[in-house]
Amino acid sequence: MSSVRTRLSPNGRIVIPAAFRRALGLKSGDEVVITLGEDELRLSTSRHALRRLQTLVRKHVPKGVSLADELIRERRDEASRD
Numbered sequence: 042m043s044s045v046r047t048r049l050s051p052n053g054r055i056v057i058p059a060a061f062r063r064a065l066g067l068k069s070g071d072e073v074v075i076t077l078g079e080d081e082l083r084l085s086t087s088r089h090a091l092r093r094l095q096t097l098v099r100k101h102v103p104k105g106v107s108l109a110d111e112l113i114r115e116r117r118d119e120a121s122r123d
Contacts, residue, residue, distance in 0.1 A: 057084070 047055050057067070065086050067073070074090040076083040085093070102108060 043061070045058055045061070047058070049055055062068075067086065072087045074085045074087055076085070076090075098108075
């Protein structure tokens with residue numbers, strides 16, 4: 042893992058070095074996710090954060106179960122009761 046030292050500007054901004062932006066495929070205007078950990082900040086691309094979340098959710102969903110199908114079924118059941 043690479044690291045670089047940078048300074049915080051008076052208004053709280055930091056510059057992500059160009060080599061890091063290229064490595065992550067970041068372009069001006071791209072959205073990033075900043076996570077606060079124990080004494081650290083973690084900056085991720087939105088794509089990476091989504092993949093990490095999907096992996097976490099998959100651990101808790103049984104194989105062959107579609108959460109989208111479950112939600113649709115629940116909504117239809119609720120609508121039929123009204």
